[in-house]
Every structure is written in C-alpha cells, then in structure tokens.
Amino acid sequence: VACAWFGVHWLNSSENWVLASGLNDRDAVFQYLSCLLWAFCQLGVGESPLLPTNKTEMVLNSVVGFRSLVTSATLISTMSGLIAGLRKLREDEISEFRLLRRYLQQNSIPHALGQKVTQFLQHQYAARQHERSLHMHVPLLSLLSRPMYQELQFERHRVALSKIGVVRELLEGDGVHCLHTLHQMASESLVPILGAAGDSIFLSGHVAKSSFLMMTGRLCYYRADSSEILDDTRWVAEMCLWAPWVHMGDLEAQDTSELLSLDADGFCATLGHNWETQRAASRYARRFVDAVQKQSFLSDIFVDRNSILDPTPKHEE
Structure with missing residues (x-):
C-alpha cells in the first residue's frame, strides 16, 4: 500500500x-x-x-x-x-x-473428601480445556468405517501395546490377518482410565481382570513392607493375560494419573479369533508362566524379557 x-x-x-x-x-x-x-x-x-x-x-x-x-x-x-x-x-x-x-x-460431604473431589475436577477441567486428556472426544471420528477406526486406535496405542512381548513379536511379521486382529484388540479391549491422587487401582487378594500401563502421573506399587514407584516401561499385572491371577499387592495413584487398562478376557478372546495370533499367544503364555514360576517371590510387576524371548527362529516355525 x-x-x-x-x-x-x-x-x-x-x-x-x-x-x-x-x-x-x-x-x-x-x-x-x-x-x-x-x-x-x-x-x-x-x-x-x-x-x-x-x-x-x-x-x-x-x-x-x-x-x-x-x-x-x-x-x-x-x-x-x-x-x-x-x-x-x-x-x-x-x-x-x-x-x-x-x-x-x-x-x-466431609470437608476432606470435598476438597479432594474439587481439586481433582479442577485438574480435569483444565486438562479438558487444553485438550490434553486421553478421554478427549472427537465426534467426527464416528464417521470412520469400523476397520479404519480400529486401525486408528491401534496406531494411537502402538507404543504402549508393543511393550507386551507377544504383540511385539506379531508386529515383526507382516501378516495382514495378524494386524487386523491386533487392530480389533486395541479397539475392543483397551480402555483409558483416570485415577485421582490416593485412588486404589487394584488391591491385594482381588482377582486380576485387567493389566494396566501408566501413561501420565505417578503410581506406586505396595507389596508387603516394600513399595516401588512405577514408570511407563512395563504393564502391571500382565500375568492375568496369560493365566488366572490374584493381585499380590496394591497399586495406588499418588497423583492424578492416566492409565491404559487392557481387559484380559477381551484380549484373549480377540487373539483367539485368528490361528496365527492364537498360536503365538499360546507359545508366549507358556514361556511367561514358566518364567514367573522360577521367581523367588510373586509380584504384579514381574517382567523379565530375557527369560520369555521366543527361542524358535522364524524360519523353523
């Protein structure tokens, strides 16, 4: 101008x-x-x-x-x-x-509980405004076809699911049917959950029905007289995916935490729909259970990747 x-x-x-x-x-x-x-x-x-x-x-x-x-x-x-x-x-x-x-x-409502509820809802309200929550709802996604939505959910949680050994093994292959089964599993068996500070995710002695992975926040696992702060590198109570399991300790959120919950029944049922994924899961389950039985004590946070690696070369399967 x-x-x-x-x-x-x-x-x-x-x-x-x-x-x-x-x-x-x-x-x-x-x-x-x-x-x-x-x-x-x-x-x-x-x-x-x-x-x-x-x-x-x-x-x-x-x-x-x-x-x-x-x-x-x-x-x-x-x-x-x-x-x-x-x-x-x-x-x-x-x-x-x-x-x-x-x-x-x-x-x-008692003042202490009311204060706890208010602080938690303030955190969630702020998270919703900044669209940081795992529970963010996108109405437009309802227009996707079912297979495409399942694939989207799997890719969204690919990193988290890859921390489960059998999923990592299946992803190393290029089978279309295996991928389709994994997509279905991620869509139907994974559920984001939220824990406020002080919430118990599970308690010792209860039958385990889900495995959990921390996404954000701070979780502490208590067993007997010991405690351990968890990170996001391993699934908690993964054993329930492979055999009947009772929680050996308590898992508590020490801060507002977002977790992924993997339903054991849904996980097993979905992998059982395809013979390739069913066979891979069966082999992995045997190795996992054998490794757990060799431990000196039982815990919900057991993970020993070296002892459950597949010893069978791919060309011999």
Whole structure:
C-alpha cells in the first residue's frame, strides 16, 4: 500500500502529493518512511499530513480507506468474539464449580473428601480445556468405517501395546490377518482410565481382570513392607493375560494419573479369533508362566524379557 501511494504520483508529473509535500527533494529512505506512515494512518491510528492533490490520488485514497475500514471491522469483530468466548468459558467454569460446592454442602460431604473431589475436577477441567486428556472426544471420528477406526486406535496405542512381548513379536511379521486382529484388540479391549491422587487401582487378594500401563502421573506399587514407584516401561499385572491371577499387592495413584487398562478376557478372546495370533499367544503364555514360576517371590510387576524371548527362529516355525 505504501509503495502504491508513492507510485501514484508518477501518473501526474505536474500536480501530485509528492510535489505538494516537498518530498521530491528528500532521500529515498525518508520518502519510504513517509509512505509507510501514511499507510498506517489509513488504519485509523492517526492522521497523515500527506493529502491527495488530484482525482487519481483521491480514488486511491478512497479504495485504501474502504479496505482499511473492512479490515478494522473484521479485526474488531474477531477480537470481540475471542474475548466473549474466553469470558463465557470463565463464567461456565465458575457456574459449574458453584454447583459442585452446593452439591457437596447439601449432601453433607466431609470437608476432606470435598476438597479432594474439587481439586481433582479442577485438574480435569483444565486438562479438558487444553485438550490434553486421553478421554478427549472427537465426534467426527464416528464417521470412520469400523476397520479404519480400529486401525486408528491401534496406531494411537502402538507404543504402549508393543511393550507386551507377544504383540511385539506379531508386529515383526507382516501378516495382514495378524494386524487386523491386533487392530480389533486395541479397539475392543483397551480402555483409558483416570485415577485421582490416593485412588486404589487394584488391591491385594482381588482377582486380576485387567493389566494396566501408566501413561501420565505417578503410581506406586505396595507389596508387603516394600513399595516401588512405577514408570511407563512395563504393564502391571500382565500375568492375568496369560493365566488366572490374584493381585499380590496394591497399586495406588499418588497423583492424578492416566492409565491404559487392557481387559484380559477381551484380549484373549480377540487373539483367539485368528490361528496365527492364537498360536503365538499360546507359545508366549507358556514361556511367561514358566518364567514367573522360577521367581523367588510373586509380584504384579514381574517382567523379565530375557527369560520369555521366543527361542524358535522364524524360519523353523
């Protein structure tokens, strides 16, 4: 715009704004800065002393002025919409937590529990606003075909599932049927769950029905008089995928934690649909159970990858 304003004076050499303002004797840098200042003034941020002196310059001023008016109106409208949206989000948050406090008071909830619930919901509310939660819902995904949705869910959790030895072995092959079975398993047997600080994920003596993997947060496993802080490198209670299992200890969330829960019955049933995956799972289960039985004590967090590696070369299968 600034260059167009300067260039228009060449259309009329006898009468133009450059001659009228005395810029014809100034250096190029001063002329450019003067034109740039004029362009900024068209947005309504000030008044420019550089006025049009002929019809052509008047037309250009009118066009640029109209364009600046539209730009300013659009900018103001957009900013107003953003501010209104932020204000609504804040008002919604205040309203929802006001209802929560009223609910806690009317039901005579103990202060300690009410504080715990409030802090947890504040964390979840913030996570939802920033779309960081595993529970984020994308309505558009409902339009996907079932096979494509299953593949999407598998790829979403591929890294987590690859920490299970049999899944890693199956992925080393290129069987289409095996991949289809793994896609189905990821879609039907994996469930994201959430644990607040102090929540028990499972307790000692209970029958294990799922294996768990920490995604975010902090988990602690208690067994007898010992405790261990867990990381995201191994599945907890993986033994229940291969044999009936009773939890040997307690798993507790020490901070708000997101986990993946792998249903044992669904996992076994899905792998059993295909003879290749069923055979691989059967071999792996025998090795896993044998390795567990060799341990001096039983634990839900047993993992010994070296003892359960498949000793059978691929070409001998």
